């Protein structure tokens with residue numbers, strides 16, 4: 001399994017597969033293009049979900065930014081549907097003498113990219129790729145702390161990497177809470193995280209206060225993402241509000257120090273990496289369960305580790321968080337990562353916290369019958385059976401009924 005550095009990436013929103021992925025593809029292709037000064041035009045063609053929701057996700061704007069100073073045309077191809085992956089992007093440099101240099105890439109989710117034929121893929125660094133195998137590794141090496149395992153394979157510097165990303169995520173929340181106004185795009189959706197935060201702060205009920213604060217923090221990141229600001233793929237842009245909200249709450253109100261928070265963040269990320277490895281984090285491939293479901297498992301595992309739950313309980317929380325999002329569809333209205341995405345981040349943060357509570361309070365009485373590895377298997381199967389209209393194409397569900 002690959003490094004957590006491949007999972008947690010800072011990049012431009014609003015979508016890891018539709019902006020960060022294409023951004024990385026464009027940069028990769030530009031760097032590979034020989035004799036750039038003789039290029040008459042760069043022609044970048046978007047297929048599948050990239051074409052159908054590319055406008056709403058600002059995919060064309062991100063590509064044009066990378067090719068700034070070069071003649072570039074972004075083409076939306078709606079006719080080629082037999083694709084290896086729903087997020088396919090062809091990059092072509094057309095030279096003055098008529099010949100061309102062409103490559104096709106896939107944006108496979110969470111900002112990860114690969115060439116269509118031939119893998120652009122970093123090395124595996126973990127000798128296991130499932131929760132079960134990780135548990136066996138822990139017991140056979142007489143280890144009990146998942147973070148120690150992460151540090152063993154990633155090196156001690158991984159903690160600083162996590163702290164940098166958390167710092168960026170927390171700054172995004174704080175800065176977004178100061179912003180109001182209308183989010184970009186035709187939906188004319190009002191940013192409301194600031195108002196929710198004010199209401200939360202004045203609430204006398206502890207339960208209401210916690211729920212509203214988690215909501216405000218989730219919305220803050222999701223609104224920043226909708227503005228196209230830089231966000232961290234936790235584990236995707238569309239679901240980037242969930243994990244930072246949970247951890248920022250603990251950091252701010254329960255006074256865990258940043259090292260404790262960063263270790264918990266990495267443990268959650270490792271759990272999420274099992275989903276990436278064995279299914280996908282792409283809404284275009286498996287629906288929103290792959291994004292919001294994965295973020296919930298990530299958050300539930302992080303909070304469970306932070307509060308000292310056992311490895312079994314961390315698995316329990318991660319599983320519960322995903323199980324009840326199975327089948328969650330991806331139907332962003334008008335192709336914008338706003339409805340249902342922003343509200344869904346808030347709901348998922350509360351859901352992830354509840355999964356932690358279930359693991360803590362129910363696991364002493366009954367073993368969970370569904371393992372985390374099995375729920376990933378079910379998620380993949382369910383996602384494959386979801387109709388295409390409900391997988392980031394904006395053709396079905398809410399996108400169809402809301403105009």
Ligand code: SF4
Nearest residue numbers: 238283288291330341
């Ligand atoms: S509905 Fe879910 S998967 Fe689809 S764009 Fe929104 S957050 Fe991402």
